[in-house]
Amino acid sequence: MSEYKHLPDLExxxxxxxxxxxxxxxxxxxxxxxxxxxVQLPGxxxxxxxxxxxxxxxxxxxxxxxxxxxxxxxxxxLGGRYxxxxxxVPAFTAVAIGITLGTLPVGAAWWIVFGLxxxxxxxxxTVEYISVDPADLRYSFAVLGLDAVSFTLFLxxxxxxxxxxxxxxxxxxxxxxxxFLISARSLYLRLRGIWHLxxxxxxxxxxxxxxxxxxxLPLLPLQFGLxxxxxxxxxxxxxxxxxxxxxxxxxxxxxxIVAAVFTTIGFMLR
Numbered sequence: 001m002s003e004y005k006h007l008p009d010l011e012x013x014x015x016x017x018x019x020x021x022x023x024x025x026x027x028x029x030x031x032x033x034x035x036x037x038x039v040q041l042p043g044x045x046x047x048x049x050x051x052x053x054x055x056x057x058x059x060x061x062x063x064x065x066x067x068x069x070x071x072x073x074x075x076x077x078l079g080g081r082y083x084x085x086x087x088x089v090p091a092f093t094a095v096a097i098g099i100t101l102g103t104l105p106v107g108a109a110w111w112i113v114f115g116l117x118x119x120x121x122x123x124x125x126t127v128e129y130i131s132v133d134p135a136d137l138r139y140s141f142a143v144l145g146l147d148a149v150s151f152t153l154f155l156x157x158x159x160x161x162x163x164x165x166x167x168x169x170x171x172x173x174x175x176x177x178x179x180f181l182i183s184a185r186s187l188y189l190r191l192r193g194i195w196h197l198x199x200x201x202x203x204x205x206x207x208x209x210x211x212x213x214x215x216x217l218p219l220l221p222l223q224f225g226l227x228x229x230x231x232x233x234x235x236x237x238x239x240x241x242x243x244x245x246x247x248x249x250x251x252x253x254x255x256x257i258v259a260a261v262f263t264t265i266g267f268m269l270r
Contacts, residue, residue, distance in 0.1 A: 006136065008071045008129040016067030017122055020094055023060045024114060027053055027098065028106040053102025057095045064094035064121065071125055077133040085185055086128045089146055092153045093124050099160075124149060134192040143189040150182050151233060155225045158211075163221035168212060175211055175228075180204040183236055190240045199239040207232055223266040230262025 030052060065087035072078065072086050097117035104110045123145070131142040157178060161171045184200035210231055214224055234255030241251035 006076065006130070006133065008126055009074050012067075012071050012074065013122060013125060016063070016071060016125065017118055019067070020060050020063050020121060021114070021118055023056055023063060024098060024101050024117065027056050027102045028110055053099060056102065057098030060094040060098045061091040064090040064125075068125060068128055072129055072132055075129060075132045077135075083132065085188060086132070088181055088185055089149055089153075090121065090124050090128060092157075093121060093149060096153050096156055097121070120149075131189060139192075146189060147186055150186060151229060154178060154182055154232065155222075155229050158228055159221040159225035162215075162219075162224040168215050171215065172208055172211060176204055176208055179207045179232065183232070183239075186236050187239060187243075190236075191243055194243075196239065196243065199243075203232070203235045203239065206235060219266075220269055223269050226262045226266035226269075230259040230266075233262070234259040 068087050068090040069083070072083055097113070097120065100113055101110060101117070104113060127142045127145045130136055130138050131146060133139065136142070158175060161174055180200050180203075183203045184195065184197055187196045187199055188194065207228060211224075211228055214227060219227070237255040237258070238252060241254075
């Protein structure tokens with residue numbers, strides 16, 4: 001039962017959360033003018049808008065990734081394994097919280113998101129710590145929690161990109177690495193520490209094709225995100241079931257049901 005008792009060092013966890021919250025706090029009280037950066041590529045001129053909120057969100061992501069490394073490095077069963085994959089969800093979480101805070105005026109809603117953000121970051125870092133050891137009795141719950149956070153963040157990112165009025169190539173360029181990382185990490189966790197990058201690459205290609213097709217349909221941003229999320233979850237689950245050698249007659253049932261539910265919800269939003 002010793003595996004069940006492994007928890008992150010409270011002092012390290014507190015320091016990491018405090019530093020990230022300190023970065024967030026500046027968004028409510030510091031205002032700086034936004035700048036536009038022009039990036040000239042062959043045949044394409046990109047205009048990148050850089051504001052204080054974006055900078056803080058990126059700083060928070062770096063702090064979350066570095067903090068995750070620091071917290072997880074104290075795990076007794078870490079050994080000599082690479083653990084960069086434990087940076088991803090904390091970093092994405094930190095970015096999502098930072099951008100949300102940057103869009104809200106300082107008030108009750110801002111402080112609620114601030115407090116919930118602190119709780120969410122602490123929970124994500126704790127679950128990442130537990131997921132280091134597949135022998136941990138709580139590993140399955142950790143995988144479930146990380147999957148839930150990853151898919152929720154993916155939905156937020158995709159819906160935000162769709163609602164920003166960006167060109168197709170920018171949306172696809174942003175979606176592709178996110179899909180690949182989420183697919184690779186989810187399969188790694190579900191299959192207990194085995195990488196399947198081929199599956200992740202195949203899923204990324206399919207999702208990119210779907211996103212390109214849906215881009216030209218009159219969909220709300222949330223509809224766009226839900227339709228893509230449903231297929232992403234379904235493909236990851238099918239890949240997991242195949243690798244676990246489930247019955248070919250039943251391995252598609254769960255992903256098909258989940259994809260149908262997301263699709264139905266998406267079209268009901270009209």
